[in-house]
Amino acid sequence: MHELLIGLIVTAGGSLLNFISTKIYNSVTGSSKNFIWKNTYPALKSIQTxxxxxxxxxxxxxxxxxxxxxxxxxxxxxxxxxxxKWAAVKDYSKLENGFYDIIVLDIKGVALHISVDDGLGVLESIKRKNPSQIIIAYSQHSFDLSKAKFxxxxxxxxxxxxxxxxIKNIIDTLIDSKFKPGRYIETLHSILRKNGYDEIEIKKLDKELIKVIKNKQQPDWSNILDFASNKPELVHQIITIGNTLLKFFK
Incomplete structure (x- = not known):
């Protein structure tokens, strides 16, 4: 009886220690292992639909x-x-926040009210705020070499x-090649790495997005992105790309 009691105590103690260890491991690494050390959440890329x-x-x-x-x-x-169809930029916020998946942008005569560089200025601004935004430059003018970066x-x-x-062939090709969840996931990871975040933080973000997808809920970005609260431009980029990514799972 004494030996049985000791065995039960040892087993219970081992289970508790294992449980605590997995919690600490998950908290530190951003992983999602359960008490038998199997992943409870798959990699974000693996749940692409x-x-x-x-x-x-x-x-x-x-x-x-x-x-x-x-x-x-x-x-x-x-x-x-x-x-x-817009004759000029009339709701810049929709262009900046990813409401549209593809923007066909005339580079002359559409945005002088908001940029001295007209459509080219809008193109640069959007790509800075949302690197994953798909933009087609549309123009009857010859390419100005001084604006090569645009x-x-x-x-x-x-x-x-x-x-x-x-035009249809170009748009269809972009849809088929770039309007894919994997591309937005890679962009998210790339942005985090460029801002100095390691794989642990990337895994944590992936885990939170998987929770949102599995539970079919709206993301609480303020909670998910608390680690980047002092970087408003980064937060804006992640929210914009993240919301576009979540479109694929609705």
């Missing part, structure tokens, strides 16, 4: 910002693309006027 192109197309919000009527909006609408930021360039099929 594969979507057919037609479904991706339906989910992709596109805005065309052009002071002329050269873009074949009606043809895209007839093919069930979700597409808006052009390099664009994901694609379209000369206008261009026919519907050429």
């Amino acid at each position: 594969p979507l057919e192109f037609e479904e991706l197309k339906k989910r992709t919000r596109i805005v065309v910002i052009d002071d002329e009527d050269s873009f074949p909006i009606s043809l895209f609408q007839a093919e069930n693309y979700s597409i808006d 052009w390099e930021l664009a994901d694609e360039k379209i000369a206008k006027p261009s026919d519907y099929l050429k």
Whole structure:
């Protein structure tokens, strides 16, 4: 009886020690192991939901910002693309916060009210605030070499006027190649690394995003990003990219 009691105490003590150890390990490393040291949460990349192109197309919000009527909006609408048309930048916050997944941006005559560099200034500003934003530079003007850095930021360039099929091919290619959860995950990780955060913090962010996805809830960004509360631009970038990423799991 005495030996049985000692055995039970040792077993209970070992289980408690193991439980405490896993809690400490998870807290320090950002991992999600349970008491038998198996991961309770998979890697963020492993829960990607594969979507057919037609479904991706339906989910992709596109805005065309052009002071002329050269873009074949009606043809895209007839093919069930979700597409808006602005004659000039009228709601910059929507461009900056990732509301639109693809921005087709005329580089002349659309943004002088907010930037001396017009559309090119908007392009640079958006890419700084949200590096994952897909932007097509749209222009009938020859490329100004003095603005080379702006052009390099664009994901694609379209000369206008261009026919519907050429534009459609470019947009479809961008949807198929860049409007993917894996790309947004990689961008999030890259931004954190560039700001000096290690793999432990990256794992912690992944874990919190997985919780949001599994529980089908709205993210509490102030709690999730408490580690970066003193870096408002970084917080803005993560929230914008994170919200775009979560679109794939709704």
